[in-house]
Amino acid sequence: MAVIDKNQSLNPYPRGCTFSRADWDAIAPFWFPVAFSHDVTDTPVAATLLDQRLVVWRTSQGVSVANDLCLHRGVPMSMGHLQNDRLICKYHGFHYDASGKCTLIPANPQASIPARLCLKTYPVREAYGLVWTTLKGDGSEANLPQMPEWDDGAYQQILPDSLEIQAAVGRQMEGFLDVAHFAWVHHEAFADRNNPQVPPYTVTATPNGLRAEYTSSVSNFPKELQHRAPADFQWLRVFDVFLPFAAILRVHFPAGGRLCILNAPSPISARKTRLFSPLCRNFDQDQPLEPVYEFNRQIFTEDQAVVEAQYPEDLPLDLRTECHIEADKTSIAYRKGLANLGLSKIYTA
Ligand code: FES
Ligand SMILES: [Fe+2]
Incomplete structure (x- = not known):
């Protein structure tokens, strides 16, 4: 009988992680480039870092990086599009702002938006023509x-x-x-x-x-x-x-x-x-x-x-x-x- 991991949804490691957990933990605090700045313009870009699928997009506030996953029905946000500073999901059009917060559910616009419905975002820097992020860092530039x-x-x-x-x-x-x-x-x-x-x-x-x-x-x-x-x-x-x-x-x-x-x-x-x-x-x-x-x-x-x-x-x-x-x-x-x-x-x- 299959054993169901009660904590599966809390698993902090990427799906199909190819690193040992100890190695992933040791590497994840560091900054890595995930895209060219010039490739992140008016459409979202997909990237993968340490097996974590990411979406990279640009708004008037700069570049954002988040897990490439809409928590509504599991569609990659990199399939979506950008409009008025919002990243919009391909499947049901949920809107997300630069911080990953959901700002609109078009099918139920009056309903309150659960706090859980947000994209998991990461610190971002643009340097040397590249977009850098860190999956577990505190955002300080000490190791850039x-x-x-x-x-x-x-x-x-x-x-x-x-x-x-x-x-x-x-x-x-x-x-x-x-x-x-x-x-x-x-x-x-x-x-x-x-x-x-x-x-x-x-x-x-x-x-x-x-x-x-x-x-x-x-x-x-x-x-x-x-x-x-x-x-x-x-x-x-x-x-x-x-x-x-x-x-x-x-x-x-x-x-x-x-x-x-x-x-x-x-x-x-x-x-x-x-x-x-x-x-x-x-x-x-x-x-x-x-x-x-x-x-x-x-x-x-x-x-x-x-x-x-x-x-x-x-x-x-x-x-x-x-x-x-x-x-x-x-x-x-x-x-x-x-x-x-x-x-x-x-x-x-
Ligand atoms: S899967 Fe993204 S809005 Fe439904
Ligand atoms: Fe060489």
Whole structure:
């Protein structure tokens, strides 16, 4: 006989949650991007974060994020439409305001509206061209990744398309931080199989995670532009990790040039990740952007092929599970950082 869970309606975890409950609890307080700001205009947008289906919509009060569910008869609110600052359900036209409160039941306009009839909303921030939310955070910005260059007039903002990766967010993040793979995975794009050595580099703790400072002769120009750097130029790459799943890479180009890349993967589920990668730079601003988008796409899809093939699919946080080399200093510190957040020791998303 089926056992009915009396508390089923109070279950705080998303339906079909693919994370362990402990992992979901540890990750949910953090901010994640769920949409491009420019995609949230006059129609509601569906998104999924940590298996939670969400609707994202814009009113005169800004952007709202809520569970994508009308509690009347279970229809996704992302199927609805917007009119006069109200999100209107597709099925029976209930109206909801920016805070998720139901303001009109068209079939019974005089009846009082039960307080329970509201959309569950979450804190929202717009930053770096993205809409960010947190499923369990208090709304403070303390753990929102900080990339002040984005709003600095000396920098050009560049917003590539997102990339959907069939892999765990932890594997994607670690791939972004890995410097020993440049020579092998990005041989065509910018690195060189004949220059595979990783010089010693430093990793230090920061309030939000860790910083790795890596100097090498590996150019960050695409192959066809590598003549633009002096032959003996030493490239400094500074990685700032915002635990658990965001990082900013600042590449120091010749003549004071800076390229800042925010690696902001959004965990759709334990096995699916939507990668956002806003970037900004203080040089080459008169150059066309198409080659930048193409170069960015090439690099992230080269990484994608590896990350989607790795197994176990989750990032093993028990350091005895995989073998580490000197060049893995960043990823060792990263795995320890995730473990300290309370994520599962053996395999986690
Ligand atoms: S299901 Fe949304 S109004 Fe009925
Ligand atoms: Fe890579």
